[in-house]
Amino acid sequence: MRVRFGFVAMAPGLADASPSRTLTATAAAALDPESRLHRLRALARANLDATLRILRHAHAHGVALYRFSSRLVPLATHPLTEGWDWPGELAEAFAAVGAFVRGHDMRVSFHPDHYAPLSSPRPEVQDAARRDYLHHTRMIAAMGLSGRVRLVAHVGGAYGDAEAAMETWAATVSRLQRSRETLALENDDRIYDGAAALALARRAGVPLVLDFHHQRVLRGDAGLSALAGAAAATWSDAPPKFHLSSPASAARPRDHAEFIDPAGAATALGALRDAGLEAADVMLECKAKDAAVFRLVRDLAAGGGWEADGEAAVRPL
DNA sequence: ACCTGTCAAGTCTGG
DNA sequence: CCAGACTTGACAGGT
Numbered sequence: 001m002r003v004r005f006g007f008v009a010m011a012p013g014l015a016d017a018s019p020s021r022t023l024t025a026t027a028a029a030a031l032d033p034e035s036r037l038h039r040l041r042a043l044a045r046a047n048l049d050a051t052l053r054i055l056r057h058a059h060a061h062g063v064a065l066y067r068f069s070s071r072l073v074p075l076a077t078h079p080l081t082e083g084w085d086w087p088g089e090l091a092e093a094f095a096a097v098g099a100f101v102r103g104h105d106m107r108v109s110f111h112p113d114h115y116a117p118l119s120s121p122r123p124e125v126q127d128a129a130r131r132d133y134l135h136h137t138r139m140i141a142a143m144g145l146s147g148r149v150r151l152v153a154h155v156g157g158a159y160g161d162a163e164a165a166m167e168t169w170a171a172t173v174s175r176l177q178r179s180r181e182t183l184a185l186e187n188d189d190r191i192y193d194g195a196a197a198l199a200l201a202r203r204a205g206v207p208l209v210l211d212f213h214h215q216r217v218l219r220g221d222a223g224l225s226a227l228a229g230a231a232a233a234t235w236s237d238a239p240p241k242f243h244l245s246s247p248a249s250a251a252r253p254r255d256h257a258e259f260i261d262p263a264g265a266a267t268a269l270g271a272l273r274d275a276g277l278e279a280a281d282v283m284l285e286c287k288a289k290d291a292a293v294f295r296l297v298r299d300l301a302a303g304g305g306w307e308a309d310g311e312a313a314v315r316p317l
Numbered sequence: 318a319c320c321t322g323t324c325a326a327g328t329c330t331g332g
Numbered sequence: 333c334c335a336g337a338c339t340t341g342a343c344a345g346g347t
Contacts, residue, residue: 318347320346320347321343321345321347322343323342323343323345323347324340324344327338328337329336329338330335330336330337331334331336331337332333332336
């Protein structure tokens with residue numbers, strides 16, 4: 001088995017490389033339409049530029065797994081920018097990112113944020129969520145990566161009835177074009193645990209990204225290997241994918257720590273090994289980002305049980 | 318140059 | 333019914 005690790009959005013080691021630069025809506029509203037779009041276009045170009053630099057940096061260190069910032073195009077779904085042809089204006093910059101990903105066979109993803117729940121009973125919220133989903137699929141299309149990038153989404157709230165909310169989620173997803181190829185579902189740390197998310201993912205025909213940290217917060221480590229195996233079985237076109245992070249502190253167990261605690265990682269990776277997987281991709285959600293990947297590989301290799309396979313992957317001994 | 322409060326967005330809890 | 337927490341990185345305004 002080979003386990004590859006990846007990181008999210010920024011690489012703190014790279015100077016001046018934020019992929020999420022933006023303009024506040026208040027500041028944007030104060031500008032005349034022409035200078036507003038001029039500013040936003042420049043920020044988006046800088047974000048895509050930074051993204052390409054981060055991808056080069058990742059690839060140079062053997063990192064094949066990366067999650068894009070969802071804010072590459074600032075205010076893209078805000079009413080202030082309605083009608084903006086960003087796909088046309090930023091075509092080259094998006095294409096360059098996609099070409100690098102294809103050329104180096106990297107696995108990339110998006111994670112629409114939790115303000116866009118497809119399960120909401122409020123029509124205006126659902127409309128906004130669908131616009132957000134559409135925006136992400138447009139970015140993927142602009143990269144020339146349609147069909148090979150997943151949007152990793154949460155179910156959303158419970159709205160007083162979690163069963164009904166899952167029903168709404170499945171119904172909404174079934175209406176979205178090509179959602180089976182473009183979506184993946186992730187368990188959360190409040191309402192939908194691994195088992196619930198797994199059942200919904202199977203029903204909707206989308207793969208499940210099992211988040212070990214969320215699962216531990218809700219249910220502890222019991223049954224982790226069986227759950228990991230079942231989650232892995234929902235993936236057919238790519239290696240199964242997992243999320244891993246460590247609690248920031250005992251007082252704030254849900255928050256993400258700077259780095260991965262090696263003991264916790266060994267438990268999670270042990271579950272993958274015990275599930276008999278041939279390959280797995282594990283996205284680390286740590287404040288230290290890329291540095292957390294490199295440190296975890298070193299820690300696992302030093303701790304016994306695993307050997308480093310480059311700077312960003314391990315194999316069991 | 319640095320520090321602090323604020324920010325597009327939704328949901329839930331507590332008062 | 334409303335205010336605040338939740339979470340995160342970056343802006344914006346002030347020193």
